[in-house]
Amino acid sequence: MFRFIPNTDDDKKKMLKAIGKSSIDELFFDIPEEIKTKSDMKIPGPLSEIDIKRHFHDLGNRNMIFRICFRGAGAYRRYIPSIVNHVISRSEFYTSYTPYQAEVSQGILQVIFEYQTMMCELTGMEVSNASLYDGATAGAEAVFMAVDLTGKNRVLLCRTLNPQTRSVIKTYSNFSTARNIRIEEIPYRNGRTDLDVLENKMNEEVACVLVQYPNFFGILEEVIEIEKIVHKHGSFLIVSADPISLGLLRSPGELGADIVIGEGQSLGTPLSFGGPYLGFITTKEKYVRRLPGRIVGETVDRDGNRGFILTLQAREQHIRRGNSASNICSNHQLNAVAATVYLTVMGKRGISEVAEQCLQKAHYAFEEILKVAGMKPGFSAPFFNEFVIKSDIDPDKINEFLLKNDILGGYDLSRDFTELDKHLLYCVTELNTRREIEMLTEALGALK
Amino acid sequence: MDLIFEKSRADRCGYQLPELDVPSRNPDDFIPADYLRRDAPDLPEISEIDAVRHFTSLSKRNFGVESGTYPLGSCTMKYNPKINEDVARIESFENLHPLQPEMTVQGALELMYIMELLLCEITGMDNVCLHPAAGAHGELLGLMLIKGWHNQKKDYERNTILVPDSAHGTNLASAAMLGYRVVEVKSNDRGLVDMNDFTEKANEHIAGFMLTNPNTLGMFEENIIQISEQTHRLGGLLYYDGANLNGIMGIVRPGDMGFDIVHLNLHKTFSTPHGSGGPGSGPIGVKANLAPYLPIPIIIKTDAGYSFDYDRPLSVGQIRSFYGNFSVIIKAYSYIISMGAKGLRSVCENAVLNANYLMNMLKKNFFVPYDRTCKHEFVISAIKQKMKGVSALDIAKRMLDFGLHPPTMYFPLIVKEAMMFEPTETESKENLDKLAEVMADINKEVCENPDIVRNAPHTTVVGRLDDVRAARFPKLRYLKDERILPV
Numbered sequence: 001m002f003r004f005i006p007n008t009d010d011d012k013k014k015m016l017k018a019i020g021k022s023s024i025d026e027l028f029f030d031i032p033e034e035i036k037t038k039s040d041m042k043i044p045g046p047l048s049e050i051d052i053k054r055h056f057h058d059l060g061n062r063n064m065i066f067r068i069c070f071r072g073a074g075a076y077r078r079y080i081p082s083i084v085n086h087v088i089s090r091s092e093f094y095t096s097y098t099p100y101q102a103e104v105s106q107g108i109l110q111v112i113f114e115y116q117t118m119m120c121e122l123t124g125m126e127v128s129n130a131s132l133y134d135g136a137t138a139g140a141e142a143v144f145m146a147v148d149l150t151g152k153n154r155v156l157l158c159r160t161l162n163p164q165t166r167s168v169i170k171t172y173s174n175f176s177t178a179r180n181i182r183i184e185e186i187p188y189r190n191g192r193t194d195l196d197v198l199e200n201k202m203n204e205e206v207a208c209v210l211v212q213y214p215n216f217f218g219i220l221e222e223v224i225e226i227e228k229i230v231h232k233h234g235s236f237l238i239v240s241a242d243p244i245s246l247g248l249l250r251s252p253g254e255l256g257a258d259i260v261i262g263e264g265q266s267l268g269t270p271l272s273f274g275g276p277y278l279g280f281i282t283t284k285e286k287y288v289r290r291l292p293g294r295i296v297g298e299t300v301d302r303d304g305n306r307g308f309i310l311t312l313q314a315r316e317q318h319i320r321r322g323n324s325a326s327n328i329c330s331n332h333q334l335n336a337v338a339a340t341v342y343l344t345v346m347g348k349r350g351i352s353e354v355a356e357q358c359l360q361k362a363h364y365a366f367e368e369i370l371k372v373a374g375m376k377p378g379f380s381a382p383f384f385n386e387f388v389i390k391s392d393i394d395p396d397k398i399n400e401f402l403l404k405n406d407i408l409g410g411y412d413l414s415r416d417f418t419e420l421d422k423h424l425l426y427c428v429t430e431l432n433t434r435r436e437i438e439m440l441t442e443a444l445g446a447l448k
Numbered sequence: 449m450d451l452i453f454e455k456s457r458a459d460r461c462g463y464q465l466p467e468l469d470v471p472s473r474n475p476d477d478f479i480p481a482d483y484l485r486r487d488a489p490d491l492p493e494i495s496e497i498d499a500v501r502h503f504t505s506l507s508k509r510n511f512g513v514e515s516g517t518y519p520l521g522s523c524t525m526k527y528n529p530k531i532n533e534d535v536a537r538i539e540s541f542e543n544l545h546p547l548q549p550e551m552t553v554q555g556a557l558e559l560m561y562i563m564e565l566l567l568c569e570i571t572g573m574d575n576v577c578l579h580p581a582a583g584a585h586g587e588l589l590g591l592m593l594i595k596g597w598h599n600q601k602k603d604y605e606r607n608t609i610l611v612p613d614s615a616h617g618t619n620l621a622s623a624a625m626l627g628y629r630v631v632e633v634k635s636n637d638r639g640l641v642d643m644n645d646f647t648e649k650a651n652e653h654i655a656g657f658m659l660t661n662p663n664t665l666g667m668f669e670e671n672i673i674q675i676s677e678q679t680h681r682l683g684g685l686l687y688y689d690g691a692n693l694n695g696i697m698g699i700v701r702p703g704d705m706g707f708d709i710v711h712l713n714l715h716k717t718f719s720t721p722h723g724s725g726g727p728g729s730g731p732i733g734v735k736a737n738l739a740p741y742l743p744i745p746i747i748i749k750t751d752a753g754y755s756f757d758y759d760r761p762l763s764v765g766q767i768r769s770f771y772g773n774f775s776v777i778i779k780a781y782s783y784i785i786s787m788g789a790k791g792l793r794s795v796c797e798n799a800v801l802n803a804n805y806l807m808n809m810l811k812k813n814f815f816v817p818y819d820r821t822c823k824h825e826f827v828i829s830a831i832k833q834k835m836k837g838v839s840a841l842d843i844a845k846r847m848l849d850f851g852l853h854p855p856t857m858y859f860p861l862i863v864k865e866a867m868m869f870e871p872t873e874t875e876s877k878e879n880l881d882k883l884a885e886v887m888a889d890i891n892k893e894v895c896e897n898p899d900i901v902r903n904a905p906h907t908t909v910v911g912r913l914d915d916v917r918a919a920r921f922p923k924l925r926y927l928k929d930e931r932i933l934p935v
Contacts, residue, residue, distance in 0.1 A: 006876035015805040045788030060540030062555030095512035098725040103908035107510030108724040117925040133581035171765030178627030274546030274770025276727030299918035301911035311918040317621035327621035330582035334723030345462035364470035434469040
């Protein structure tokens with residue numbers, strides 16, 4: 001017997017009798033014998049809970065969890081209020097399907113409506129969907145949106161965009177042959193998008209420009225200037241934003257973005273070795289019918305009671321099939337629930353305070369690191385909570401030494417930017433204490 | 449129920465951070481004033497207890513697998529074992545940074561490596577990639593592989609993807625996203641791919657044929673060997689939509705049926721929770737000839753341990769951030785070893801037995817368009833009830849009053865007034881008996897008191913919602929002045 005299968009031998013006998021079959025095998029008579037599996041699959045188990053826990057703890061013990069973390073580069077170790085995990089562990093949320101039956105799904109539908117409202121508020125836009133897979137695929141969806149809405153096919157990606165997002169957009173675009181997308185990259189100067197090059201590359205064929213704010217190096221892009229250049233040519237401005245930074249920074253919407261996307265992992269989702277994370281996308285009302293994924297709207301029932309329902313479904317695959325805005329159906333809804341709970345308890349004051357603590361601590365760390373002999377700033381432009389340090393020491397050597405001190409050091413930028421040899425990208429969040437920063441600088445100082 | 453914004457009161461808060469322990473300076477020392485927000489974002493101001501009560505109340509207005517029977521066809525709403533949730537939250541997984549040095553993540557890499565092997569064994573494929581975030585994402589990747597494969601052979605004329613007319617909507621949407629022309633193959637009167645229509649439509653322009661087997665009518669495509677031979681003879685590839693794997697797991701493998709590419713839905717067959725719409729996980733499996741095209745990075749095992757390989761010249765590229773929905777993968781892995789080989793086969797046997805048992809009971813009152821042994825799911829039609837003025841949707845809404853989640857509605861499109869039931873193996877005989885009883889009672893109401901069905905539901909927190917109004921006057925976020933957004 002198996003603990004997740006209630007049928008007993010007696011049940012099975014009765015059920016087979018009811019349907020006029022003499023054996024289970026008869027249920028599979030229509031499968032050609034020659035392809036049927038002849039022997040048991042080679043799979044361990046069945047294992048008890050005790051054995052399963054032991055197995056996963058054994059595997060987990062072969063991972064190293066650093067006590068101190070100064071690495072971000074698109075995935076962030078942050079404070080997650082205890083309430084978040086408790087809410088997403090309510091089985092009514094985590095075991096239910098997409099809320100197609102609205103009357104028994106008002107809970108999740110209202111959460112999504114609240115999520116959409118909060119994401120609009122943070123990003124300064126008018127409409128949001130219910131979520132996408134992650135920041136990188138959100139980038140690809142946004143590019144497709146811009147290409148389809150403008151009817152143009154040149155796409156300009158700032159090189160300071162997260163390299164994974166750039167890479168995913170390229171994959172999606174390469175294979176979306178009907179759109180005939182031509183991607184070009186805009187180089188950076190001193191860590192920020194080179195506005196002269198951008199200006200030169202702009203013409204009437206450009207569908208969109210995608211810029212990250214703050215960018216992959218943690219630096220504040222000159223979005224105000226970029227917006228002017230982009231809109232002069234009737235192109236879309238897509239901004240990839242770090243939602244935490246928006247507690248402090250002016251919203252992309254206020255700066256004129258047409259579509260805002262980003263990685264929402266910082267909002268209540270743990271690192272989990274890269275997934276599942278939370279892709280978000282917001283835009284203007286007038287583009288809502290081209291927005292991919294699920295959207296929740298408010299309506300009323302027959303008695304005039306307020307209720308929420310999946311709406312504008314004529315964009316979606318289960319209605320439009322081959323003519324839908326995107327193929328997405330399952331998204332990362334539970335991560336969006338986590339984000340909603342996170343933004344609720346952090347609230348108006350908390351989102352600003354967490355952003356400000358990141359800013360202050362990162363700048364303190366930056367200045368302290370620069371006091372260590374041989375450590376130099378990679379760039380000299382305003383940054384939020386990530387920054388680049390260059391030195392003459394091999395990054396592997398630095399990080400191996402930090403590892404011995406239980407510190408996960410900066411991210412080696414030469415992995416994605418060959419020109420940035422010996423440049424490390426450090427990240428400081430609200431979780432890093434002053435003492436940890438001192439331990440980092442002490443360790444860097446002790447390097448030979 | 450009030451929105452969280454309506455419960456907000458100035459100066460309440462639900463969090464506390466440690467005091468800032470570094471010297472504090474004015475933010476405009478660091479950030480140009482032009483880029484600093486003037487006002488904080490207008491998020492709620494709520495104490496922790498009020499937040500907990502808000503979300504707890506909302507959860508009570510939601511129906512999950514643990515609330516009752518959830519026979520949603522093609523979605524495999526089986527029980528989500530608790531142990532899976534616990535092991536996915538082990539600290540050495542949950543706090544693992546995806547960009548740590550490989551030597552510090554050997555446990556995670558080994559876990560994914562083993563999982564790939566397990567899924568190869570279950571599907572009969574040679575290689576598995578765990579990257580896709582959902583079934584539709586797996587489809588997209590699978591179609592990229594098909595395109596990459598044909599392009600590599602300089603076979604650029606293949607612009608068509610075949611799907612049966614009973615296919616999931618995502619199949620067509622995914623193919624269209626990559627610029628393929630989608631051609632639908634008709635189903636015959638037995639609910640299977642019409643071989644004449646297939647032969648007529650399959651030509652040298654087909655890039656591939658996407659099939660789910662059992663299909664969305666719950667019928668096993670008996671001609672699968674012939675379909676496979678014919679597709680391959682024409683130079684096309686055969687793609688397996690794994691949404692319905694629960695109907696054959698342990699009995700026959702897609703790889704042995706001749707499929708070249710398979711996507712799985714770990715959130716269906718392998719018991720990971722649907723999360724109100726995700727996150728899922730949609731790994732794909734391929735035959736060896738397609739392995740070079742898999743997205744980067746792949747995990748390799750060497751004498752020195754496990755590592756990522758990015759140097760894959762034929763790879764389609766990267767399709768997402770990082771390596772897969774890791775915590776979902778852990779849950780599915782936990783499920784697979786909870787069951788073992790015999791258990792997984794038993795899953796399928798009981799899922800199929802339950803479906804046939806339920807179908808047999810429903811047959812007394814409802815029309816069953818394809819009335820013979822089904823696999824894990826089946827489709828009934830409320831066409832007889834419709835003639836009495838009660839639609840399938842009305843019946844679905846009435847089910848809510850009896851504490852049951854309705855089946856998948858109006859799908860597949862080839863059946864009128866369709867209701868697609870998939871009970872799964874985790875429902876007991878008593879639950880199926882109860883479901884059948886309720887359906888018989890509703891049918892009785894259709895004959896005797898149709899209004900009670902037409903006006904259902906009567907017991908839910910809201911009545912039937914006005915979806916036309918929602919679409920015509922979209923109100924997609926809360927605004928303090930309650931203005932309706934013009935679109």
